[in-house]
Amino acid sequence: MNHLDALPPWAAILVAIFVLLGALFAFIGSLGLLRLKNFYQRVHAPTLGTTLGTFFMLAASITCSTVLHARPIYYEILIGVFLTLTTPITLMLLVRAALYRDREEGSLDVPHNRPGE
């Protein structure tokens, strides 16, 4: 089929397990986006995809290319580093926008700057 045929069976099984685990966590995260009830609960769910989901995908990629090229290849680690550094920015932006809107609307579900005001 392609160069993946060159992968020995033990490595292929290991890579498959990693990919499936990564996909599973990303899927559960997306499912959470659907099942949880309000905005603040829902923003928690995708972090599953950006942490363990990504972790297992990267582990699969590292295992696969390391075995194929018969030398350690691990620059995928950088994807993890950059993802960890940048997700807080997006999440904070979303959450703060939602909080601002809810405060403006006088919602009772969110804390206000000065309690009792």
Next chain:
Amino acid sequence: MIRRWFPHPLLSALLLLIWLLLKQSLAPGTILLGALLGIALARMYDLLRPPRARVHNFHLLGVLFVRVTLDIFRSNLAVARIILARNRSLNSGFVAIPLDLTDRHGLAVLACIITSTPGTIWVSYDSSANILLIHVLDLADEQVWIDTIKQRYERLLLGIFQ
């Protein structure tokens, strides 16, 4: 003189490391180009007049890294269980945490930790009162969360950055 050319030695070293990782080689040419990039980009970064980061304790940085990695694994499983559970009444809410940490780099790392750990999100930080607001997905007891954040992460960050 040295300060002028190496305003952020740690940043330069990190950029060089990233460059070497990307190129996957230790050839002299790669190292030279990486070092030049590291120095040039750090000088450019200095134009933004960032507050200086001081890492006092590299050992604690390692402890923090291991602890956060374990916590991310654990809370991934916890949040996955919450999502998959049927009809579970979920008590989520906001927690206000009074912080002792004021170093901006320490706060940035804390933000990365809190948002990277599924189940907690950094909502807002009031720098005048030094109060951090987070949202917790599975909130049972506010005091437990305040203690967790303060004991597990803030104490280490205080040791590293302040």
